[in-house]
Amino acid sequence: MRIMRKPVTNAVFIAVISVFYATVFIIISGHIEFERMLNHKQTLNSAFWNEWSVFLKEGNMKYIGLIYLILAAAVVFLSLMRRKNYDEYQISILAKSFITAGTVMVFLFPLALLLVLSDPNYSIETIMFLVVAHWSAFLIADLFLVIRWCKS
Amino acid sequence: MREKALLTQKELSEKVGVSRQAINAIETGKFAPSIWLAYDLAKYFEMSIEELFDFEGSERK
DSSP states (O other), X not given: OGGGGSHHHHHHHHHHHHHHXXXXXXXXXXXXXXXXXXXXXXXXXXXXXXXXXXXXXXXXXXXXHHHHHHHHHHHHHHHHHOOSOOOHHHHHHHHHHHHHHHHHHHHHHHHHHHHHHHOGGGHHHHHHHHHHHHHXXXXXXXXXXXXXXXXX | OTTXXXXXXXXXXXXXXXXXXXXXXXXXXXXXXXXXXXXXXXXXXXXXXXXHSOXXXXXXO
């Protein structure tokens, strides 16, 4: 917990994971090998999954990657601007958000397994969607906390 | 106690070195302070921790 007192710890964690995801998303956008892994037959009778599959095929993941970079840059900038360490209340909130993100991730694995087994044709789409939903929620929540605390 | 001392949450937070949100969360019962923060608050108000915090009415965690 002591390491979480320093705002730079949160900033580094957010930056490392966001840069990793952004790099992957930007590289795979429009990449022919990635496109080949996606479903092209639209076998699932679901407008949502078919639209998501088209979204991936059109190479739009790079925009999500860029949004991650912008949000992570904002977290890093606000964290570095802060001169004081987080107090025990702020650490407890941060710890709860990290634990929640970790717990959600634990439940995402069996959910991903279930979704992939129910329709293997959409396995890449499913995994990409879960990754985007999970990290987007965590990144936005973390940015909200950092903005809220930047003056305290 | 804070209001009796004519302090705002911001002023008290600066006296004991925590954020205003921490003071607000303690006052509204959303956050249980550590023993050291409880000690700092009690010391500031010149009373014991037992006098400052209502242990009887609060839930044991």
